[in-house]
Amino acid sequence: MCLAVPAQVVALLDDQWVETEMGGIRSRxxxxxxxxxxxxxYLIIHAGFAITRLDVEExxxxxxxxxxxxxxxxxPVDALRPRIP
Amino acid sequence: xxxxxxxxxxxxxxxxxxxxxxxxxxxxEYHLMxxxxxxxxxxxxxxxxxxxxxxxxxxxGPGCPVCVLxxxxxxxxxxxxxxxxxxxxxxxxxxxxxASRRRSLLKARAQxxxxxxxxxxxxxxxxxxxxxxxxxxFFAIGFETTTPATAHIIREAQRLNLSNFSVxxxxxxxxxxxxxxxxxxxxxxxxxxxxxxxxxxxxVSAVIGSRPYxxxxxxxxxxxVIAGFEPLDVMxxxxxxxxxxxxxxxxxxxxxTRGVSRDGNVKAQRLVAEVLELRPSFEWRGLGELPYSGLxxxxxxxxxxxxxxxxxxxxxxxxxxxxxxxxxxRGVKKPTDCALFGTAxxxxxxxxxxxxxxxxxxxxxxxxxxxxxxAVS
Numbered sequence: 001m002c003l004a005v006p007a008q009v010v011a012l013l014d015d016q017w018v019e020t021e022m023g024g025i026r027s028r029x030x031x032x033x034x035x036x037x038x039x040x041x042y043l044i045i046h047a048g049f050a051i052t053r054l055d056v057e058e059x060x061x062x063x064x065x066x067x068x069x070x071x072x073x074x075x076p077v078d079a080l081r082p083r084i085p
Numbered sequence: 086x087x088x089x090x091x092x093x094x095x096x097x098x099x100x101x102x103x104x105x106x107x108x109x110x111x112x113x114e115y116h117l118m119x120x121x122x123x124x125x126x127x128x129x130x131x132x133x134x135x136x137x138x139x140x141x142x143x144x145x146g147p148g149c150p151v152c153v154l155x156x157x158x159x160x161x162x163x164x165x166x167x168x169x170x171x172x173x174x175x176x177x178x179x180x181x182x183x184a185s186r187r188r189s190l191l192k193a194r195a196q197x198x199x200x201x202x203x204x205x206x207x208x209x210x211x212x213x214x215x216x217x218x219x220x221x222x223f224f225a226i227g228f229e230t231t232t233p234a235t236a237h238i239i240r241e242a243q244r245l246n247l248s249n250f251s252v253x254x255x256x257x258x259x260x261x262x263x264x265x266x267x268x269x270x271x272x273x274x275x276x277x278x279x280x281x282x283x284x285x286x287x288x289v290s291a292v293i294g295s296r297p298y299x300x301x302x303x304x305x306x307x308x309x310v311i312a313g314f315e316p317l318d319v320m321x322x323x324x325x326x327x328x329x330x331x332x333x334x335x336x337x338x339x340x341x342t343r344g345v346s347r348d349g350n351v352k353a354q355r356l357v358a359e360v361l362e363l364r365p366s367f368e369w370r371g372l373g374e375l376p377y378s379g380l381x382x383x384x385x386x387x388x389x390x391x392x393x394x395x396x397x398x399x400x401x402x403x404x405x406x407x408x409x410x411x412x413x414x415r416g417v418k419k420p421t422d423c424a425l426f427g428t429a430x431x432x433x434x435x436x437x438x439x440x441x442x443x444x445x446x447x448x449x450x451x452x453x454x455x456x457x458x459x460a461v462s
Contacts, residue, residue, distance in 0.1 A: 075099025
């Protein structure tokens, strides 16, 4: 229920709605809960509402940290096995 | 997809596991509660537990809004749906949850009730606008992630003058549930449940910020790390918790820096405060009556309150005596401790709410740990 996904704004529809794209899937998302949304922003979307902006700089920092420790310590690339039934 | 897949990289997970192995003190155990059912599912789906040292134990918390909804409140929603003038609109998760006498919204629909499933709360406004002859009731449930959307549609209904629209409000607040876990006799006195620290929910916190958790960290001396829902997020948060516990620190740390700030989404908080208010007391499944833990619609928006419009009666209802959902929600029991788990109670034929919900602990065990299903003797 509280799951949300990051998606990028690909079109501004009006002052309350934008179109977003994630993995090829486009959806209409309400921006009633956040201000100043611009084209290209990443939003965190829950049940059709953007609840906050994704801070791309922070996300990149986290990914860089993961890359760095993976490069230093190595380890099998299939350590996480999605168990999708 | 970079900001989803990037946090599911196996090599980094293996590296984090190695860091964690080096960090843990083998002389002690670490009992960490992931509050949110979304974390429970991420942990099971990616086999995160298999990568953790043996002395790091994860306890599944009550953070599943479908699971904690008290049966009498669901019964009242079914009563509403069965009125001939009402169209009841809800999130899909709610439809199959068993209520009293094994009824459910889905069964009510099969018997002719007008029950509709939506992805977004705003669709209920569209339904109300398209059917002015029907009383459209939005059955609102959820924690703080979902609440602002409900507040928004109530305000929109007022703006659009949608007099045939109302909301049956069942929203609950996260801090009250965490406090009830920490105050429960199982944790405080009986020692049945040990919780050394919390993995905090990221999306709830995107709205409320990290500040509300500071009280628990300080008052109850339990560290809280707010974590994203991808497997690397959870593993990094566990590493951060272990480090705090090793250093005898208990503060609030934020692993999900890409979406959570200390203040949260102030606009959403203001909207909620304008439309909704805390109830003096609210019943939770498994946790009982908790003070100031649920929200209702303020009198300024009272015309959109389904409880007022239809004089909704919430009547006590007995739980299925064999169903262990209440104890599972409190973290006292595991799904496999329940005699019904995987036998009488399955996702296809659920008896308890924890088996229905996409975030329920029983559903996670059943879906990803079929081997743990106890043998029928």
